[in-house]
Amino acid sequence: MIFLETKDVVKQYSGHLALDKVSVQIPGQKIFGLLGPNGAGKTTLIRIITRITAPDYGEVLFKNRPLAYEDIFNIGYLPEERGLYKKMKVGEQAVYLARLKGLPASVAKERLKKWFEKFDILSWWDKKLEELSKGMQQKVQFIITVIHEPELLIFDEPFSGFDPINAELLKNEILQLKERGKTIIFSTHNMASVEEICDEIALIDKSKVVLNGNVNQIRNDHKQHIFKIHTENENLIADEALYEILEQGKDSRNYVFRVKKCEHVSNSEFLSKLLKNNEITSFEEEVPSMNDVFIQTVNQTQANK
């Protein structure tokens, strides 16, 4: 099921094109990664989805119908640039922002107390925001984003400013939200976290979508036919036409080779030929990290210009 879809969205700011016919499909109850270098147009796309700005052309479909004003109450948005009222008491402003999202004051208070307890910041309820550490402020901001239990959540760089322990806590919360049936858009530069939690991604570069699809699929598609082979022999004996050795070395027990296989040979064919002459202890294809895919794709689009 497609939860949210943008069709040929174009946004022009005075003098530059921020989005150029951007079409993405965001599946329901999945975590969708919105990736791209700085200034690619991610924030503009998010602002169009949250109806902060309107697109010049194109449309946004929310559950297969045009996005309407009321839908914004069904969206929770955590902007990259965090901000809350510094001089206002934490609990007070959390209730205020929850009320703006349509919750009655009493419900807002009840839910907030539960979340504050869960994140271990309940004792800070009556403190001014500026008295909190940065990590605690981030927690408050996260709670405010999810408090009205919207169906769609948008997190822009949610892990920035968190220590590893709290980042893990947050990651688990995000995964739990997905399990509870929420659709999540996750914008980040941190490719390791994309591999860990995203189901699908879209990579935006220079105002255009340059890559999209399932994360595993994309990583498979970007395989470079590189294998890591462990053997007991000092030399790798096989038809030289099949591969090219990139690196070789020795670990405590075995000899290790990193080889690039020729594209026309299938994996099983390659392995069977190697097995004839070598004592293979392990054979593994390298799947590129999202980081590699990102750099490769962005460099490619820049080279094409």
Added chain:
Amino acid sequence: MALNSKIGIVIQREYLTRVKKKSFIFMTILMPILFIGLSMITFFLATINEGKAKVIVVADETGEYFPVLKSTGQYQFIESKTGFQEFRKNSDESVYATLVITGDLLKNPDAITLYSAKTVVSSAEETITSELNNYLSDKKLESYNIPNLKQIIEDSKIQLNLKSVKWDDETGSETQTSSTMVSVIGMVFTFLIYMFIMIYGGIVMQGVMEEKNNRIVEVIVSSVKPFDLMMGKLVGIGLVGLTQFGIWILLLLGVQTGAFVFLGNSEVFQTINASLGAINIVELSLYFILFFIGGYLIYSSLFAAIGAIINSPEDSQQYMTPITILILFAFYTGFYSAQNPDGPLAFWTSLFPFTSPIVMMVRIPYGVQWWELSLSIILLFGSVFFVVKTVAKIYRVGILMYGKKPTYKELTKWLKY
């Protein structure tokens, strides 16, 4: 979710967070004390100045005129025992000036000179000439040798006793007014409205800037329309101003009642009360509230636009200057109008919406034609509508724009988004 309830929530926050602040309570109580205290100090200093008389030494060669010069509170006349030249040599700091009279002033009016080390203030000259003039004209009259001439002239002077009475055509009532009291009251209200617009306009600007710089605005506009956020802020902060005014009116009534209890029979209090009675404080306050709302909305929405445009307080100057000049112009026109409340300047500036809230407050205590008042109010609130609408467009774009401050050309582009 209804729109109005959103504005309501914003108003509630803007109002409560400010009214609950200690600084608000403190300022509300401190301001009138400061105000009264300062005027009392000024008054006190003025009396001190009068208390210390300046010494003027009189070297009168004729011996005729010295007895005529009567020392006043400000100037003390001392006869010079020695000659003038000698006196000049021995003169010391305690002598302010020396008056030298060398001949019969009726025959030779130039035979009088005032010497001083400093430039003599005009009031010293006035005191001397008026005292001598009286004596000389009496002497001149005597020289005509007509019996009882002085008495005749005295009788021919008619003492007018002019009372100003304000008439009310509808009720037929007549109230005695004191023009000094009226102008004082008008000035106080003008000053109040000027001060309120400046202070609360500034608060609006700070509030908008805070939200923009904190980036909290991004969170808020994903659930509230920018227009609702802006209106909520304007109304909420405006209500804080009205609350402060309300508290001051209550304090004033309290002081008046207190004064009545303790000083009810004293003459001073009776006079003040009588002239205050001629001015309808309740009516004035209602007009004040009306013009405050209009003037506040028109200016504070401009301040809100500035807050949305700029990224740091240092950038505000460029945009603030035209607005400050406009407010100051209104303020000075208001003070000038207190002397000439029906002149053309007062008339036109009390219709022009950017000056009318301030100028009209001076004129109302003197009485203004009903059509002028209604026209002024209609023009004011009509302009409020347009200004707020225009500003909302700038605000909507500005609060999400970071980086360099926009030029006026770019601003006009924002209006078309």
